[in-house]
Amino acid sequence: MFKLLIFALIAITLVLISILIDGLMKIYKEEKDAEKNVVRDGMEGYLDQTFGIGPVKIFKTMFDADGNVRYLIYLPEYQWFKSPNYKWYEVYATKNGFQHHEVEG
DSSP: OHHHHHHHHHHHHHHHHHHHHHHHHHHHHHHHHHHHTOOOOHHHHHHHHHHOSSSOEEEEEEEOTTSOEEEEEEEEEOOTTSOOEEEEEEEEEETTEEEEEEEOO
16 A cells, blocks of 8 residues: 555656646746847847847947947857857947948957
8 A cells, every 4th residue: 555655656746747847848938939039229139130149249348539339249150179260340330320340350
């Protein structure tokens, strides 16, 4: 009788754990989908549209002589078993939106 009770408790525990894991996976998937659908404005939105969401990193924020904000960003390019090569870009605001150009390093 005791062995049957232990077997039932183990079976119930496994079912509850599988329900919990299934719920956590659904929540994780919903969060990832919501993260993909976020629309950002300004310079972050321009970077998302130009380079994709996430791969570029802002390295430095600078001000030019006119007081406009310029950003120095880098984009890592990975290859198998090699350290990443970085492409550097300068992003700045213009009257028509944002522009970028590659910085020779």
